[in-house]
Amino acid sequence: MNSFLNNNFIKDYDSQHFLHPWEDCRTDNSEYKIITNSDGIYLFDENGKKYIDGPGGMWCVNLGYGRKEIAKEIALQCEKLSYFSPWFATAEPSALLAKKIATLTPKNLNTVFFTTCGSTALDSAVRFVHYYFNCLNKGEKKTIIAREKGYHGSTLLSASISGKERDKRVLDTIVSGIKFLSDVNPNLRGKCSEQEWCNQKVSELENTILEIGPSKVAAFVAEPVLASGGVIIPPKGYHKKTYEICKKYDVLYISDEVVTAFGRLGHWFSSEDVFDFTPDIITCAKGLTSGYIPMGATIISDSLIEDIKKSTHTNDLLFSNGFTYSGHPIASAAALKTIEIIEEEKILDHVRDITPYFQSRLNKLGEKYDCIGDARGIGLLGCLEGYSNPSLDEKKRLEIDHHFGSLIDKAAEKRGLLVRPIINMCVFSPPLIITKSEIDLMFDILDDAVSEVEKNLK
Numbered sequence: 136m137n138s139f140l141n142n143n144f145i146k147d148y149d150s151q152h153f154l155h156p157w158e159d160c161r162t163d164n165s166e167y168k169i170i171t172n173s174d175g176i177y178l179f180d181e182n183g184k185k186y187i188d189g190p191g192g193m194w195c196v197n198l199g200y201g202r203k204e205i206a207k208e209i210a211l212q213c214e215k216l217s218y219f220s221p222w223f224a225t226a227e228p229s230a231l232l233a234k235k236i237a238t239l240t241p242k243n244l245n246t247v248f249f250t251t252c253g254s255t256a257l258d259s260a261v262r263f264v265h266y267y268f269n270c271l272n273k274g275e276k277k278t279i280i281a282r283e284k285g286y287h288g289s290t291l292l293s294a295s296i297s298g299k300e301r302d303k304r305v306l307d308t309i310v311s312g313i314k315f316l317s318d319v320n321p322n323l324r325g326k327c328s329e330q331e332w333c334n335q336k337v338s339e340l341e342n343t344i345l346e347i348g349p350s351k352v353a354a355f356v357a358e359p360v361l362a363s364g365g366v367i368i369p370p371k372g373y374h375k376k377t378y379e380i381c382k383k384y385d386v387l388y389i390s391d392e393v394v395t396a397f398g399r400l401g402h403w404f405s406s407e408d409v410f411d412f413t414p415d416i417i418t419c420a421k422g423l424t425s426g427y428i429p430m431g432a433t434i435i436s437d438s439l440i441e442d443i444k445k446s447t448h449t450n451d452l453l454f455s456n457g458f459t460y461s462g463h464p465i466a467s468a469a470a471l472k473t474i475e476i477i478e479e480e481k482i483l484d485h486v487r488d489i490t491p492y493f494q495s496r497l498n499k500l501g502e503k504y505d506c507i508g509d510a511r512g513i514g515l516l517g518c519l520e521g522y523s524n525p526s527l528d529e530k531k532r533l534e535i536d537h538h539f540g541s542l543i544d545k546a547a548e549k550r551g552l553l554v555r556p557i558i559n560m561c562v563f564s565p566p567l568i569i570t571k572s573e574i575d576l577m578f579d580i581l582d583d584a585v586s587e588v589e590k591n592l593k
């Protein structure tokens with residue numbers, strides 16, 4: 136069968152049988168491209184067209200594609216022990232990985248609960264919080280405080296603590312026991328200073344805890360940087376102050392580092408190293424295996440484990456939450472190799488070195504084009520947000536608002552760069568191995584793409 140026929144079959148099979156994430160069931164996806172190959176920061180489609188992978192897969196392929204060392208480790212582990220039941224037994228790579236992660240986290244987070252992805256890491260974090268307070272005879276503490284624009288996953292529970300309104304329009308979520316705080320985006324602060332904005336947001340958390348009653352609030356869940364909400368970086372000092380509020384009212388802090396852990400901001404974890412606070416629980420996934428194989432983790436602080444050990448509860452205290460694939464040996468082997476490469480190739484140093492250049496190229500785009508309202512980022516995370524000039528007629532303005540992301544996406548893709556469009560934004564998080572000349576290539580393409588979009592919008 137020649138590849139032309141083959142590709143047509145693939146597209147047919149896909150369009151008839153593969154329901155993709157975030158897809159409208161009425162969409163005809165027969166035009167989707169087929170990704171066939173990869174190398175470093177590049178992807179290739181069925182026609183051999185080469186693309187820079189701007190979003191690094193889905194914020195996950197931190198070490199880039201085609202890493203033979205990871206492939207080899209996966210194959211070796213596959214032959215040696217492809218699976219073990221994590222109920223009442225362990226396996227070498229899983230135990231080694233738990234120990235290794237404990238050495239990379241802030242020093243008091245040493246217990247690792249392995250999950251299958253980010254969503255199940257968040258589910259497990261929330262379930263652990265409930266378990267913890269039940270064990271301590273504080274079963275009334277149930278409410279989870281989350282934030283607008285936060286994203287924590289796609290299971291019913293993790294979607295319910297996510298605050299992206301659009302995602303709740305046709306899908307139901309749990310509403311009881313979950314409370315949302317308003318958007319922290321400093322761009323919305325109008326005339327108030329960043330410090331005042333920060334204080335307002337911190338007070339909102341405190342007032343919400345007081346309204347519900349501290350004896351009923353279990354945890355606050357927050358991404359250090361709201362990634363798919365549009366790379367929103369909360370105001371300076373926000374993380375530490377919200378953490379202090381949580382401590383004041385015996386509320387646990389879950390820091391969702393599914394995107395920010397394993398190097399995205401130049402550190403293993405960003406909560407302590409970048410934002411100066413030490414959460415009670417950290418969730419991670421994605422970069423843990425550099426996207427080579429699914430895996431996530433919920434990392435729990437010593438004090439929570441010690442409190443449970445001291446519990447006088449008369450029932451047994453099973454944490455009856457777990458997955459067939461918790462601590463999967465092949466995923467663990469891939470994660471160990473990923474961490475080893477990050478160490479050997481000094482990837483964290485590289486990210487810290489290259490970040491100022493990446494961010495300066497991003498800022499220049501924001502300054503150059505009227506159609507960009509904001510260009511923001513941190514580490515190797517970036518976002519371009521569209522600006523719709525009030526002097527344009529309304530139809531045009533709506534067009535910009537609703538299509539800015541996809542217009543940039545199309546213009547960039549044509550030129551060999553993939554970005555991730557989100558309504559009036561497009562975000563990117565390239566593999567961490569990206570070099571200075573590849574950053575230039577990426578932003579030169581984006582520059583061209585934005586220039587085309589701006590011309591068409593006038």
Ligand SMILES: Cc1ncc(COP(=O)(O)O)c(C=O)c1O
Binds near residue numbers: 252254289363393420
């Ligand atoms: C911050 C954050 N948390 C959790 C998740 C869910 O992870 P997964 O898609 O692996 O379930 C994501 C996914 O993008 C995320 O960005």
